[in-house]
Amino acid sequence: MNFVIGVFDLFAYTIPGALYVAFFGYLGAKLHILTAASIGGVPTVMLVVVIVVLSFLLGYLAYPLGEALERIVPRRRDRNPVELFLQRSPAAKDRAFLKENTHLLLCALQLHDKEVAVDVTRLRASGLMVRNCAPPLLLGAVAAIVEIFAGKHPFVAAVLAVLLLSASLTLVAQARKLSLWAGMKTLELCFWIPEIDEKLTADAAPEPS
16 A cells, blocks of 8 residues: 655644654653654654654644634735735736636646746645644743743743744744745736736626526
């Protein structure tokens, strides 16, 4: 049986899920639930498969946490990809495709040329990965704060708490930037799709009675 994880699944779910696995592994070690003896008895191949599957499942289940954190963290500025695109390409202001959702435009781009659409998919997947990595780092910051009062190295724990909290907030900001880039890239590529405006206009036109 072959077990294959796609690039989008790897970026959006598995890599963030691996951080959750690391966090829960830390908790298990602190609570003496996981020990070197218990893990050492598991075959290496089986251990790798279990970690990969757990990472994917945890990343999938915790996906809403990334969405929630992105909504909670304030935005310094709200940038619209259509507005930025028109600033760079004012000649496109009357094009019909600018009125459509970027996700629909991505589908059109994939139908037109899948290889070209890979760049947009990569940016979207990278943005989701970065955003979904923020919550486990925030949990790590909370654990570090607890270690300040309960651990043996409060100074190290304090430094880690600041670093993890800063990293979590920075990842949310960077995820928004990647999402903006993905939207911009979609519009830039759709600008060159032949007859895309005619197709959208024809689909939107009411049928004669």
